[in-house]
Amino acid sequence: MQIIPVLDLMKGQVVRAVRGQRSDYQPIVSGLCAGSDPVTVARALVDYVRAETLYVADLDALTGGAVQVAVIRDLLAALPRVRLWLDAGFADAAAFGRLRAELGAGLDDASGESTARVVPVFASEALASAEVARTSLADKAGAILSLDRRGGELMDPAGCWADESLWPERVIVMTLDRVGSFDGPDLATLRDCARRAPRAMLIGAGGIRDEADLRLAEQAGAAAWLTASALHDRRLAPRAD
Template sequence: MTLQSELTTATLAQDFAVIPVLDLKDGLVVHARAGKHAHAGKRAEYRPIATPFGPPHDGAAIARALLGITFSPALYIADLDAILGRGRNLDMCRHLGQALPGTELWIDAGFAQVGDCAAWLPLGATLVVGSETIADLAAWEDLRAAFGQNVVLSLDFDEQGLRGPERLLADPALWPKRVILMSLGRVGTETGPDVARLEETLQRADGREVYVAGGVAGLDDLAAVEKRGARGALAATALHSGALGQKEIAALVRERRSQV
């Protein structure tokens, strides 16, 4: 059995998704430096990505390679210019959607209210709403009511705790079906995900799909969060560095299948 057929047969996408991340800035794919993230500020430190998967101006080539490694049903796109409020990479995202038929685009473009989303709706994308961009609960309820299951809530954490309305964290009834635990200080560090926060969140998630983001370094991290019940993990640095590849993901599939 080939690696590709093994992954396909195991239906990785239906069980545990390793979702690759693209950060876009000034029409290029850029990369978060250790300890920095699009939501965390320090955008000047983002540089065009250096990766074996393609040049920074060819987001489609890079995305295809990452999706080929992970067999993910989705691609997470952070439009840093939109988050900064200085423009947007809408044309590039439109091109990615056309180049990647069948891939669900999760787009984080600094959505704060329903009106921010209009230009993105023709892409058929899933909207990722970061807690740090939510001004108040009324704005969040409007977004959730308008877009239903096409919204993913990213609970954004820094060293001080949640960025955004505290009630969003305190009351899981406010969460949509899919929630991301975004550890901003771990993005780009490969220091491991926040397993303790994941465990605490899953105890209150009431069947919601919980994803982790920030710090994923390799197979052990994926296995740790999958074992605890996470629905998936977002990854970038480990994929570009080669620390996490097809073989590692296939190993996770084999391990899970052996336990069934």
């Protein structure tokens, strides 16, 4: 099971996400490092699990504000061999294109290959229609879809949950009310998505408490899991090289 550490950004600092109640998020208190500086926390997370991918949720952008471009630039400079999966409330592919242009140089892999270092995550809560979703997710290998739900309700004006033809190769199953909760992963939803799209790479999010939960999630069909609180609280063991 691949662990993908998560960095939740709000107003230039890292916060602890709890159950998707974004207005209540507080600056992170981590067992891995001191403070809530994004670069410091990102380095600690990446080093702890030897990650090559970091999931970044820009909560300013997700709540209608501007993307924290300066912070994203700092992360790219500080972590030259790490790819960022960026969830910044992209309304469509053009919105990500504008951000990519604003970020400018330094978006290719450090090895010199053309692999993008910033990969767009299109959240179902931010896609306004099926047509917008289909256009935004047309790059099946490059784009990532986050299927969002909270409290049993689908956050999905475009109908992405119901239409597997929209799903790219990588799909995040995001149960927001379990994020930071230690209530355990939503295995039933994961199994349903695995049944409907057996060839997709499914990435779970929310609820992981320990290594046993990761094993159960893998058995249910997850290839990777987005994790923050379980790492900060050292509920998961560090990974070796």
